[in-house]
Amino acid sequence: xxxxxxxxxxxxxxxxxxxxxxxxxxxxxxxxxxxxxxxxxxxxxxxxxxxxxxxxxxxxxxxxxxxxxxxxxxxxxxxxxxxxxxxxxxxxxxxxxxxxxxxxxxxxxxxxxxxxxxxxxxxxxxxxxxxxxxxxxxxxxxxxxxxxxxxxxxxxxxxxxxxxxxxxxxxxxxxxxxxxxxxxxxxxxxxxxxxxxxxxxxxxxxxxxxxxxxxxxxxxxxxxxxxxxxxxxxxxxxxxxxxxxxxxxxxxxxxxxxxxxxxxxxxxxxxxxxxxxxxxxxxxxxxxxxxxxxxxxxxxxxxxxxxxxxxxxxxxxxxxxxxxxxxxxxxxxxxxxxxxxxxxxxxxxxxxxxxxxxxxxxxxxxxxxxxxxxxxxxxxxxxxxxxxxxxxxxxxxxxxxxxxxxxxxxxxxxxxxxxxxxxxxxxxxxxxxxxxxxxxxxxxxxxxxxxxxxxxxxxxxxxxxxx
Ligand SMILES: *[C@@H]1O[C@H](CO)[C@@H](O)[C@H](O)[C@H]1NC(C)=O
Ligand SMILES: *[C@@H]1O[C@H](CO)[C@@H](O)[C@H](O)[C@H]1NC(C)=O
Numbered sequence: 041x042x043x044x045x046x047x048x049x050x051x052x053x054x055x056x057x058x059x060x061x062x063x064x065x066x067x068x069x070x071x072x073x074x075x076x077x078x079x080x081x082x083x084x085x086x087x088x089x090x091x092x093x094x095x096x097x098x099x100x101x102x103x104x105x106x107x108x109x110x111x112x113x114x115x116x117x118x119x120x121x122x123x124x125x126x127x128x129x130x131x132x133x134x135x136x137x138x139x140x141x142x143x144x145x146x147x148x149x150x151x152x153x154x155x156x157x158x159x160x161x162x163x164x165x166x167x168x169x170x171x172x173x174x175x176x177x178x179x180x181x182x183x184x185x186x187x188x189x190x191x192x193x194x195x196x197x198x199x200x201x202x203x204x205x206x207x208x209x210x211x212x213x214x215x216x217x218x219x220x221x222x223x224x225x226x227x228x229x230x231x232x233x234x235x236x237x238x239x240x241x242x243x244x245x246x247x248x249x250x251x252x253x254x255x256x257x258x259x260x261x262x263x264x265x266x267x268x269x270x271x272x273x274x275x276x277x278x279x280x281x282x283x284x285x286x287x288x289x290x291x292x293x294x295x296x297x298x299x300x301x302x303x304x305x306x307x308x309x310x311x312x313x314x315x316x317x318x319x320x321x322x323x324x325x326x327x328x329x330x331x332x333x334x335x336x337x338x339x340x341x342x343x344x345x346x347x348x349x350x351x352x353x354x355x356x357x358x359x360x361x362x363x364x365x366x367x368x369x370x371x372x373x374x375x376x377x378x379x380x381x382x383x384x385x386x387x388x389x390x391x392x393x394x395x396x397x398x399x400x401x402x403x404x405x406x407x408x409x410x411x412x413x414x415x416x417x418x419x420x421x422x423x424x425x426x427x428x429x430x431x432x433x434x435x436x437x438x439x440x441x442x443x444x445x446x447x448x449x450x451x452x453x454x455x456x457x458x459x460x461x462x463x464x465x466x467x468x469x470x471x472x473x474x475x476x477x478x479x480x481x482x483x484x485x486x487x488x489x490x491x492x493x494x495x496x497x498x499x500x501x502x503x504x505x506x507x
Contacts (some may be wrong), residue, residue: 074121084171087125088113118502171291181213189426197419218268222344248446256283260475266338270313271299272466273441282497298327302349319383332367406491
């Protein structure tokens with residue numbers, strides 16, 4: 041079979057002349073190594089056929105790019121050291137190639153066997169029998185197109201690749217990095233405490249809990265792939281509040297694991313839980329410190345039973361409790377139980393939240409997390425419309441809870457002033473602004489002002505003395 045479309049005839053004639061005259065071209069081609077010493081690397085690829093190109097004799101222009109090199113569709117390529125395109129024999133000569141094709145696929149300069157795999161971010165690519173890669177098409181948690189769109193879009197914040205999220209799907213982010221169940225409507229309607237602003241009281245334009253209460257505000261936690269933000273945000277707010285209300289006599293980092301493993305009534309540990317249940321447990325049972333009962337971590341696809349509760353306590357009268365078990369961490373002996381008074385809900389009002397924060401310490405807030413929030417690296421967050429034009433499965437959200445620690449204002453390059461909350465997340469200290477983020481204030485952005493809770497550490501006179 042010898043095909044030569046009429047249009048190519050001229051090209052062939054010219055190429056034939058070039059082959060005689062152009063020494064440089066020959067030189068290069070003669071120096072180049074054969075392509076098929078180790079067999080045909082892209083056995084399923086269409087090259088000569090794609091261009092409908094087959095040339096007689098030697099035609100150095102009868103060439104195509106091939107896996108970073110050049111392959112030829114001219115007869116001259118059919119020599120001992122072959123640089124023929126993979127489909128040259130098949131398409132131009134109508135015979136099977138003289139080399140057995142390698143069964144496999146190329147990636148990054150390597151040959152993978154059939155059914156071999158590699159990961160392209162969150163998607164697995166598998167080598168098919170025809171020598172072609174086939175990749176899953178899941179939306180990834182770290183999405184480069186989204187990062188670029190946010191950073192080009194002047195939204196007031198910057199996006200980037202948080203390395204712990206690389207390789208996770210968006211679905212996994214929603215499933216394993218959040219973990220607060222939206223409260224039932226009866227809890228949503230829980231009595232609000234109204235913080236009445238005194239007439240003439242003016243709140244400062246900026247406030248940070250760690251400046252008012254140095255050493256009493258704890259660093260952001262890391263929930264890993266445990267969907268237990270209900271326990272992490274509760275432990276975080278309770279730690280700060282116990283420290284503030286005991287005037288620094290006690291400064292425990294309270295144990296999220298104690299809540300995850302022991303507050304099991306209507307709670308799902310690392311599969312999610314409710315804030316009202318968490319506060320009920322802290323009030324009636326109390327928890328030990330994180331040193332005493334450390335976080336045991338959780339893997340994405342971890343099946344099987346959750347770890348059993350390793351801390352128990354008994355009533356001591358007047359509602360106080362005492363541990364009856366040793367610390368799960370055998371190096372720690374202090375197994376004091378910390379408790380709080382009933383949590384209270386604040387009005388969904390910027391000024392009330394600010395006043396409570398300034399007077400009594402950090403507050404807990406429910407928040408709706410959208411796909412772009414995972415990419416936050418700094419600035420004043422608000423949910424962007426960059427995914428609006430994409431299919432539904434790229435636009436996901438789930439309920440989370442966090443600790444609000446302060447507020448402020450910042451003038452943007454365009455002259456606009458943005459008001460924000462400063463918030464501690466539980467995605468570790470390397471996410472966002474050292475584990476914190478800032479989010480637009482006064483607009484109920486992502487529902488962050490809709491369900492805000494405060495609590496008092498249960499601090500007796502005896503606690504003030506002996507620590
Ligand atoms: C091309 O190479 C094959 C295998 O070496 C050989 O059998 C065949 O005769 C060659 N064809 C031409 C046209 O030179
Ligand atoms: C994102 O971070 C991960 C982990 O550090 C890294 O392996 C990956 O190459 C990064 N991706 C991009 C596109 O920068």
